[in-house]
Amino acid sequence: xxxxxxxxxxxxxxxxxxxxxxxxxxxxxxxxxxxxxxxxxxxxxxxxxxxxxxxxxxxxxxxxxxxxxxxxxxxxxxxxxxxxxxxxxxxxxxxxxxxxxxxxxxxxxxxxxxxxxxxxxxxxxxxxxxxxxxxxxxxxxxxxxxxxxxxxxxxxxxxxxxxxxxxxxxxxxxxxxxxxxxxxxxxxxxxxxxxxxxxxxxxxxxxxxxxxxxxxxxxxxxxxxxxxxxxxxxxxxxxxxxxxxxxxxxxx
Amino acid sequence: xxxxxxxxxxxxxxxxxxxxxxxxxxxxxxxxxxxxxxxxxxxxxxxxxxxxxxxxxxxxxxxxxxxxxxxxxxxxxxxxxxxxxxxxxxxxxxxxxxxxxxxxxxxxxxxxxxxxxxxxxxxxxxxxxxxxxxxxxxxxxxxxxxxxxxxxxxxxxxxxxxxxxxxxxxxxxxxxxxxxxxxxxxxxxxxxxxxxxxxxxxxxxxxxxxxxxxxxxx
Numbered sequence: 203x204x205x206x207x208x209x210x211x212x213x214x215x216x217x218x219x220x221x222x223x224x225x226x227x228x229x230x231x232x233x234x235x236x237x238x239x240x241x242x243x244x245x246x247x248x249x250x251x252x253x254x255x256x257x258x259x260x261x262x263x264x265x266x267x268x269x270x271x272x273x274x275x276x277x278x279x280x281x282x283x284x285x286x287x288x289x290x291x292x293x294x295x296x297x298x299x300x301x302x303x304x305x306x307x308x309x310x311x312x313x314x315x316x317x318x319x320x321x322x323x324x325x326x327x328x329x330x331x332x333x334x335x336x337x338x339x340x341x342x343x344x345x346x347x348x349x350x351x352x353x354x355x356x357x358x359x360x361x362x363x364x365x366x367x368x369x370x371x372x373x374x375x376x377x378x379x380x381x382x383x384x385x386x387x388x389x390x391x392x393x394x395x396x397x398x399x400x401x402x403x404x405x406x407x408x409x410x411x412x413x414x415x416x417x418x419x420x421x422x423x424x425x426x427x428x429x430x431x432x433x434x435x436x437x438x439x440x441x442x443x444x445x446x447x448x449x450x451x452x453x454x
Numbered sequence: 455x456x457x458x459x460x461x462x463x464x465x466x467x468x469x470x471x472x473x474x475x476x477x478x479x480x481x482x483x484x485x486x487x488x489x490x491x492x493x494x495x496x497x498x499x500x501x502x503x504x505x506x507x508x509x510x511x512x513x514x515x516x517x518x519x520x521x522x523x524x525x526x527x528x529x530x531x532x533x534x535x536x537x538x539x540x541x542x543x544x545x546x547x548x549x550x551x552x553x554x555x556x557x558x559x560x561x562x563x564x565x566x567x568x569x570x571x572x573x574x575x576x577x578x579x580x581x582x583x584x585x586x587x588x589x590x591x592x593x594x595x596x597x598x599x600x601x602x603x604x605x606x607x608x609x610x611x612x613x614x615x616x617x618x619x620x621x622x623x624x625x626x627x628x629x630x631x632x633x634x635x636x637x638x639x640x641x642x643x644x645x646x647x648x649x650x651x652x653x654x655x656x657x658x659x660x661x662x663x664x665x666x667x668x669x670x671x672x
Contacts, residue, residue, distance in 0.1 A: 252578050284580050292578040298571035301672040302593045311589065312579035346671040364579060 203266050205230040205399050206368055211260035212272070213246055220246045221257070222423040228368070228416070231396040235410035235431075236403045238420035239446060244403045247420070248370045251401070252292045253283050264289045264367055291366035295373040297353040299345040299360070305332060306341045309360045316364070331359040335389050351382030355389050362393075369393070371402040387413075407450050411435050419443050459632060459641045466628030467648045473545060473614040473624065478607065480550035485557025492562055510555040516616050519548045523620040545617040553610060560602045564595040568672075594672040604660040608653050625649075 204227040213221040220243045228234055236244045249255040251262065253270075256278075262270040269286045270278070278286070299308050309328040318324060332341055335355040345353055354374055361369055371390065375383035387409050390402065394413065404410055410417055410431065417434040419427040419442075427434055427443040438444050491503035510518070523544040527533035535544045568591055576586035615626040629642035 254574055254577060280583070284582065287578055288580045290578070294571055294575065296569075296571050298569075298575035300572070300575070300590050301670045302597075312581060315585050315589065316580055344670050360579070 204228060204263075205265055207261075207263040208251070209261045209263075211247065211250055211257045211262070213243075213250055213255060213257050220423055221250070224260070224420075224423075224425060226418060226425065226428060228399055228401070230399055232415040233394055233400045233402065233413055234416045234418060235414035236401065236418045236420060237405070237407070237410055237446075237450075238426075242420040243423040244420050245372055248292065248372050248401065248403055251368075251370060252290045253278075253287050254292075288364060289367045291361035291364060291369040293354070293357050293361050293369070293371045293374050295376050297345075297350070297357045297377070299353055299356055301345050304342045304344050305337060305348075305356050308345070308356055309363050312360070313363050318364070328359070328363060331362050332356070334362075334392075335359045336385075349382060350378045351385045354378065354386045358386075358389055358393075368399045368401060371400065371404070373403050373405065375404070375406060405450070407435075407447070419446065421446070455636075455638075459638070459644065462628045462631070463625055463641060463645060463648065466623060466625035466645075469542075469622065469624045470611075470614045470648075471652075472542075473549060473617060473622075474611055476546050477549040477553055477610060477614075480546070481553035481557055484550060484554035486561055488554055488558035489561035489565065492558060493565070507555045507558060510552055511559075515548065515552050515613060516619055518552060519545065519616060519620055522548045541617075541620055541622050544620060545622050549610075549613070549617075553606070556606055557603070560599050560606065561595065563602075564599040565591065567598060568594055593667075597667040597670075597672055600660060600664050600667070604656070607660075608656055611653055611656065612649060 207227040209225045211221055211224040212219070224243075224247055226234075236247070238244050246255060250257040257270065257272050259272040260270075261268055261272065269289065300311065303311060306325070306328055309331055310324050313319070313324045313327070314321070319327070329338070329341070332338055335358055337352060337355055337359075340348060340352060340356075345356070348356065358374075374390065375386050378386065383406065387406060390400070391409075391413050393400065402410070402414070412431075414431055417427075417429065417431050418425055419434060419438075419440075421442045426440050427438055434443065435447065438447060488503060488507065491499055492507065494500045494503070523535060523541065526535070533540075535541060572590055572594070573586055576590050581589070614624060617624055618627045618630075621627075625645045625648055626642070629645040632638040632641040
């Protein structure tokens with residue numbers, strides 16, 4: 203059974219149709235990279251999965267149960283949206299750590315508010331996650347004292363603290379200078395296991411090639427190409443994919 | 455004579471402090487509620503709140519004091535303030551509503567200046583709207599609004615003297631009474647010492663709050 207199955211997702215902002223019917227499925231433990239030029243709808247797709255935007259049409263199923271159906275007239279209540287969101291985690295391009303809390307508290311805040319275990323359990327789990335992203339020595343620092351790469355690693359730990367079924371990354375390294383992207387991508391690569399399913403929107407082609415199980419190339423709101431990294435990077439079928447890859451991989 | 459003046463001025467200043475303190479206690483939370491109203495997506499509510507804020511900020515506080523105190527009696531022949539603390543209550547109503555409107559705009563500016571990402575980060579972590587506001591947004595807003603708030607609050611200290619217009623015995627009234635009663639002008643000017651000292655204390659206090667919140671940058 204697929205952990206995630208989305209079917210014919212459409213989304214318009216005013217008259218602009220950003221997603222024109224997106225369907226794919228993801229097996230547990232798979233890493234999917236979504237590539238494509240700016241404005242192709244990658245970020246909107248992630249935001250629809252995380253219910254930061256509501257898709258106009260289509261269905262989203264997690265572990266076989268449909269959590270969103272655009273055709274049903276019933277509007278989801280706030281609490282339904284909240285419980286749907288918990289299937290997904292999202293790591294933002296701009297980190298969005300909570301500036302007034304130290305690193306430990308940033309990771310602990312949501313599990314504490316959602317009562318995911320006793321305070322001791324929540325703290326022990328948070329400490330383990332912070333160690334996993336390699337920041338144990340920064341545990342009582344505040345976000346403003348960390349580099350961009352370190353902040354993003356904290357954001358990853360914070361998203362993992364709620365144990366989402368699918369962890370999404372929205373261009374996690376786009377706000378970082380090149381020297382810092384490596385540490386973040388290594389952390390993401392290190393998360394790869396048979397239990398963790400990830401969707402990564404990225405411009406890092408080497409990363410997409412080496413880490414992902416599936417690559418999805420989006421252009422103008424549709425899936426232009428979908429397959430294993432070998433298929434998409436090695437033998438792209440569509441002209442648009444070829445042109446995009448040529449541009450992205452071009453060396454100066 | 456000096457001790458007599460000090461006694462009278464101090465009594466008056468206690469009333470001034472009372473107006474100041476109770477106005478803050480009422481206007482700080484009311485301002486937040488008004489701010490939510492003016493940001494509401496329910497348009498009739500938003501329009502109503504914006505109109506009220508326009509009227510309150512667009513007319514002199516002195517006029518509002520007079521209208522609130524004399525209005526019920528003149529319009530409906532029903533002086534609702536006709537009891538021992540009636541004048542003081544009328545003053546507090548006028549001040550709380552007036553200051554809440556000014557505070558609401560400061561709150562709104564502060565809330566709208568917080569990046570959308572902070573709200574979204576709370577949302578994707580499954581928090582409720584009130585958890586997001588109280589656990590994530592509020593402290594960042596407070597940090598940003600301390601300077602404009604300190605301005606408003608220091609203005610409030612001196613605006614309390616307007617309550618004299620409906621005969622509330624605050625410090626200016628106390629000082630002025632010596633002109634008629636004892637032909638002394640200096641007690642009136644001496645009230646400035648009280649205002650200066652109190653505003654000095656507030657300035658130090660706001661400085662401490664800013665320092666206390668400087669551990670994070672938002």
